Amino acid sequence: LSLQRQQEEEIRSTSANLKQQENLMAAAVELSFDPLFQIDEHGIIQMVNLAATRLFGYEREDLLGKNVSMICGGGHGARHDTYLQRYLSTGEVHVIGKNRELMARRKDGSEFPISLGVVEVDTMDGDARLFTGYVHDLTEQKQREETIRVRERLLEGILDASLDPVFQISQHGIIQTCNSAATNLFGWSRDQFLGQNISVIVGSEHAENHDQYLRNYMETGVAKIIGKRRHLMARHKSGKAIDIELSVVEVETDAGDDRLFCGFVRDLSLQRQQEEEIRSASANLKQQENLMAAAVELSFDPLFQINEQGIIQMVNKTALKLFGYTREELIGKNISMICGGGHGALHDTYLQRYLTTGEIRVIGKNRELMARRKDGSEFPISLGVVEVDTMDGDARLFTGYVHDLTEQKQREETIRVRERLLEGILDASLDPVFQISQHGIIQTCNSAATNLFGWSRDQFLGQNISVIVGSEHAENHDQYLRNYMETGVAKIIGKRRHLMARHKSGKAIDIELSVVEVETDAGDDRLFCGFVRDLSLQRQQEEEIRSASANLKQQENLMAAAVELSFDPLFQINEQGIIQMVNKTALKLFGYTREELIGKNVSMVCGGGHGALHDAYLQRYLTTGEIRVIGKNRELMARRKDGSEFPISLGVVEVDTMDGDARLFTGYVHDLTEQKQREETIRVRERLLEGILDASLDPVFQISQHGIIQTCNSAATNLFGWSRDQFLGQNISVIVGSEHAENHDQYLR
Numbered sequence: 001l002s003l004q005r006q007q008e009e010e011i012r013s014t015s016a017n018l019k020q021q022e023n024l025m026a027a028a029v030e031l032s033f034d035p036l037f038q039i040d041e042h043g044i045i046q047m048v049n050l051a052a053t054r055l056f057g058y059e060r061e062d063l064l065g066k067n068v069s070m071i072c073g074g075g076h077g078a079r080h081d082t083y084l085q086r087y088l089s090t091g092e093v094h095v096i097g098k099n100r101e102l103m104a105r106r107k108d109g110s111e112f113p114i115s116l117g118v119v120e121v122d123t124m125d126g127d128a129r130l131f132t133g134y135v136h137d138l139t140e141q142k143q144r145e146e147t148i149r150v151r152e153r154l155l156e157g158i159l160d161a162s163l164d165p166v167f168q169i170s171q172h173g174i175i176q177t178c179n180s181a182a183t184n185l186f187g188w189s190r191d192q193f194l195g196q197n198i199s200v201i202v203g204s205e206h207a208e209n210h211d212q213y214l215r216n217y218m219e220t221g222v223a224k225i226i227g228k229r230r231h232l233m234a235r236h237k238s239g240k241a242i243d244i245e246l247s248v249v250e251v252e253t254d255a256g257d258d259r260l261f262c263g264f265v266r267d268l269s270l271q272r273q274q275e276e277e278i279r280s281a282s283a284n285l286k287q288q289e290n291l292m293a294a295a296v297e298l299s300f301d302p303l304f305q306i307n308e309q310g311i312i313q314m315v316n317k318t319a320l321k322l323f324g325y326t327r328e329e330l331i332g333k334n335i336s337m338i339c340g341g342g343h344g345a346l347h348d349t350y351l352q353r354y355l356t357t358g359e360i361r362v363i364g365k366n367r368e369l370m371a372r373r374k375d376g377s378e379f380p381i382s383l384g385v386v387e388v389d390t391m392d393g394d395a396r397l398f399t400g401y402v403h404d405l406t407e408q409k410q411r412e413e414t415i416r417v418r419e420r421l422l423e424g425i426l427d428a429s430l431d432p433v434f435q436i437s438q439h440g441i442i443q444t445c446n447s448a449a450t451n452l453f454g455w456s457r458d459q460f461l462g463q464n465i466s467v468i469v470g471s472e473h474a475e476n477h478d479q480y481l482r483n484y485m486e487t488g489v490a491k492i493i494g495k496r497r498h499l500m501a502r503h504k505s506g507k508a509i510d511i512e513l514s515v516v517e518v519e520t521d522a523g524d525d526r527l528f529c530g531f532v533r534d535l536s537l538q539r540q541q542e543e544e545i546r547s548a549s550a551n552l553k554q555q556e557n558l559m560a561a562a563v564e565l566s567f568d569p570l571f572q573i574n575e576q577g578i579i580q581m582v583n584k585t586a587l588k589l590f591g592y593t594r595e596e597l598i599g600k601n602v603s604m605v606c607g608g609g610h611g612a613l614h615d616a617y618l619q620r621y622l623t624t625g626e627i628r629v630i631g632k633n634r635e636l637m638a639r640r641k642d643g644s645e646f647p648i649s650l651g652v653v654e655v656d657t658m659d660g661d662a663r664l665f666t667g668y669v670h671d672l673t674e675q676k677q678r679e680e681t682i683r684v685r686e687r688l689l690e691g692i693l694d695a696s697l698d699p700v701f702q703i704s705q706h707g708i709i710q711t712c713n714s715a716a717t718n719l720f721g722w723s724r725d726q727f728l729g730q731n732i733s734v735i736v737g738s739e740h741a742e743n744h745d746q747y748l749r
Contacts, residue, residue, distance in 0.1 A: 024572060024581070024655055025563045028666045033633060033651040034568060035135040038121070041088055043067045043081050046130065055137060057107035068133070073111035074103030088129065096120060096131070099567060101138065113138040117567035134567045141675060148682045154702070155689035164698050165265040168251075171218055171258070173197045173211050185267060187237035198263060201234050202246075218259070226250060226261075229697065231268070243268045251691040253684065260688070264697045302402040305388070308355055310334050310348050313397065322404060324374035335400070340378035341370030355396070363387060363398070364725055368405065380405040389721055420519075431537075434530040435518075438485055440464045440478045443527075452534055454504035465530060468501050469513075485526070493517060493528075501532070510535045569669040572655070575622055577601045577615050580664065589671060591641035602667070607645035608637030622663065630654060630665070635672065647672040707731045707745050 029036055035052030039045055048063050056063075056071055063070075069077035087096050099117045106112070115136040123130050159166060165182035169175055175193050183190055186201050193200075199210045217226050227249050234242045245266040253260055296303055302319030306312050315330050323330075323338055330337075336344035354363050366384040373379070382403040390397050432449035436442055442460050450457055453468050460467075466477040484493050494516050501509045512533040517526060563570055569586030573579055582597050590597075590605050597604075603611035621630050633651045640646070649670040657664050693700060699716035703709055709727045717724055720735055727734075733741040 020657070021581070024657065024664060024666075027655045027657075028563050028570060028572065031653045031655065031666065032566075033653075033668050034670075035137075036566075037068060037071075037133040037135070039068050039131050039133070041084065041129045041131075043069065043084055052135065055106075055135070056104070062107070071104055071106075072102075073105035076102055077105070084131075104135070113142050119565045119567075121565060132565060136568075136670070145678070145682065148679070148686060152682065152686050152689060155686065155693060158693060158700060158702060159689065162696065162698070162700065164267075164696075166692070166696070167193075167198060167263040167265070168692065169198050169248075169261050169263060171214065171261070173199065173214055175200075176260075182265070185236075185242065185265070186234070201265075202232065214261070234265070245271075247697050249695045251688060251695055253688045253691060262692050262695055264695075266698070302404075304335060304338075304400040304402070306335050306398050306400070308351065308396045308398075310336065310351055319402065322373075322402070323371070329374075338371055338373075339369075340372035343369055344372075351398075364723065371402070380409050386723070386726060431534065432532040434460075434465060434468075434532075436465050436528050436530060438481060438526045438528070440466065440481055442467075449532065452503075452509065452532065453501070468532075469499065481528070498535075569671075571602060571605075571667040571669070573602045573665050573667070575618065575663045575665075577603065577618055586669065589640075589669070590638070596641075605638055605640075606636075607639035610636055611639070618665075638669070647676050701727075701732060703732050705748060707733065707748050709734075 030049050032049055032051055035055050036049045037045060037052060038047035045063050045066055045068055048060055053060055069080040072080055083095055086092060087094065096118050099115055101113060101115055103111045104114045115138055117134040119132055121130045121132050160179045162179055162181055165185050166179045167175055167182060168177045175196050175198055178190060178193050202210060213225050217223060225248060229245055229247045231245055234244045236242055245268055247264045248261050251260045251262050297316050299316055299318055302322050303316045304312060304319060305314035312330050312333055312335055315327060320327060336347045339347055350362055353359060363385050366382055368380060368382055370378045371381045382405055384401045385398055388397040388399050432452050433446045434442055434449055435444045442463050442465055445457060445460050469477060480492050484490060492515060496512055496514045498512055501511045503509055512535055514531045516529055518529050564583045566583055566585055569589050570583045571579055571586060572581035579597050579600055579602050582594060587594055603614040606614050617629055620626060630652055633649055635647060635649055637645045638648045649672055651668040652665055655664045655666050694713045696713055697715055699719050700713045701709055701716060702711045709730050709732055712724060712727050716727070731745070733744040736744060
């Protein structure tokens with residue numbers, strides 16, 4: 001009998017552990033960051049977790065018992081049952097046990113991209129076959145990839161639109177790509193150029209030496225021709241000589257050992273034509289200067305110009321009007337006289353630090369601060385300060401562009417007051433919600449209120465809240481509010497009361513009512529919210545809970561199988577970081593057996609230097625409750641058994657163990673290796689194209705359909721004398737002569 005008693009004790013101990021494990025696995029499925037669905041062999045949904053209801057916009061009750069095709073997008077819904085029946089009939093694996101990308105559909109009909117993995121779950125019941133689907137929302141990943149592709153196509157378009165020929169060549173001088181201008185100038189097609197040596201376009205006296213120039217540069221690093229302009233005779237496909245200027249530069253690509261170069265060609269016949277145009281344009285220089293001076297004076301935004309001591313040298317008419325000074329009162333004075341908010345005393349310090357160290361903190365940037373008028377009143381402005389190129393090494397000038405933010409700030413404050421009101425109402429809601437005035441008049445209500453009481457929103461608005469309470473309470477309701485407003489004593493305010501309300505039809509409704517005052521920053525008007533709970537729902541929920549308890553054991557087994565067969569690795573650790581549970585996918589990804597992980601510290605799978613810090617993160621959370629990584633997704637490096645490291649997305653949540661003495665955490669791991677490789681490939685290509693664009697010896701501008709400059713290369717800033725930041729946001733007409741400036745936008749339109 002002693003052996004029997006020992007076995008009975010072991011069975012009881014094992015049963016207790018089994019129950020705890022089932023609870024933990026159920027919590028892990030429910031709290032998973034990725035949506036989970038479980039369906040039977042007819043495609044009927046048997047289980048769905050919280051993440052799935054949030055992603056697809058359904059309540060759990062809307063999904064359970066329905067065919068899973070209701071959430072399939074892209075035309076897959078009609079074919080879903082066919083896939084399932086083919087697998088059940090033939091055992092032929094097309095989609096089961098694999099990850100694939102397809103479109104899903106939310107309750108509102110919108111479709112979005114997902115990664116879907118479906119596995120069959122061992123139910124230990126020969127008559128029933130169940131399948132679990134693991135969903136990963138790819139919306140953000142696809143948006144990032146599309147953004148990078150658009151940027152890549154934009155850069156390719158800019159390169160091909162260049163008016164001058166451009167060649168990309170390898171370190172051995174082999175042409176890898178060229179633009180349309182190159183084919184037009186030299187008479188070869190793009191396909192004829194590709195794979196040929198760049199020497200095909202240079203005259204005979206240069207062709208023999210060209211590859212030697214590249215080899216010398218690659219071996220010694222000494223740039224004799226690289227990065228420099230050379231004048232030489234090139235040749236057309238027909239043999240005709242072409243007078244050109246050639247520059248070859250190395251492009252930074254992050255492409256490893258392969259080194260790339262760009263050749264930029266200019267047909268010098270165009271240069272002579274341009275020189276004539278420059279001589280013609282010089283005649284209008286004086287007129288342009290006069291027009292610019294008038295534009296500054298009549299600008300809608302105030303302008304100040306100061307020297308390196310902060311002394312005002314120039315001020316326009318708009319600035320005089322805004323600040324209330326005459327021109328004579330400002331010229332020759334320190335700019336600090338118009339600075340508000342305590343910035344006046346610091347202004348000269350900012351300027352001297354920039355002049356001494358070159359460190360940019362405010363120069364070249366827009367910032368918001370307070371300014372001060374002549375009458376002493378202060379107001380908000382946006383200030384941008386840039387250094388002006390005076391073409392005089394001894395004098396340095398700065399221009400400040402001012403924008404009055406008074407009206408903008410007033411509008412923003414009005415919006416914030418309304419926003420705080422609505423957020424307060426929403427955040428406090430129980431079920432039906434009413435917003436009422438201090439006189440008990442309904443100002444707004446939610447859909448739950450109209451559904452419960454049978455009145456439309458328009459019928460409720462303007463009525464006294466007593467319309468929803470029974471006759472014995474209606475007469476007293478306004479008196480409760482008046483007493484609270486006069487005395488501040490809360491007899492019913494902020495408390496829950498059980499009473500009988502009435503439907504529009506007169507039917508009695510058993511409810512719980514709570515009225516609270518809402519902080520709105522709205523002055524003397526005081527607002528209240530009434531929160532209503534229909535107690536008949538509570539009794540219905542209690543019955544549903546009793547009914548659901550009968551299926552608990554089966555659900556726990558299914559959830560345990562779902563955790564084990566999840567496509568994403570799962571770890572469960574205690575508050576000391578010791579691994580308590582790990583699924584099959586984690587073992588496969590990290591290369592360990594289950595026995596090698598259980599009972600060990602989870603830091604053994606942490607890469608990138610996080611292993612030594614992991615316990616500190618956990619103890620800080622347990623000690624302070626401060627959330628830094630718990631409940632969030634973050635990207636970091638993990639380490640396999642063989643020591644190799646790879647990128648993952650990690651989400652850690654605390655699991656409710658229903659045991660005050662034990663705290664457990666579940667980590668959801670998603671392998672980002674393939675995603676990072678795709679993104680890096682696209683970024684390398686993008687940096688190559690950006691490098692080619694910026695290395696161009698000729699100016700390039702990218703403008704919007706309205707003529708606004710969005711980006712430009714270094715050659716543009718060098719030629720026109722504006723910095724990149726000064727160009728951005730301006731109309732392209734800023735660089736063309738007066739006869740074209742007025743017509744330029746009309747050309748685009």
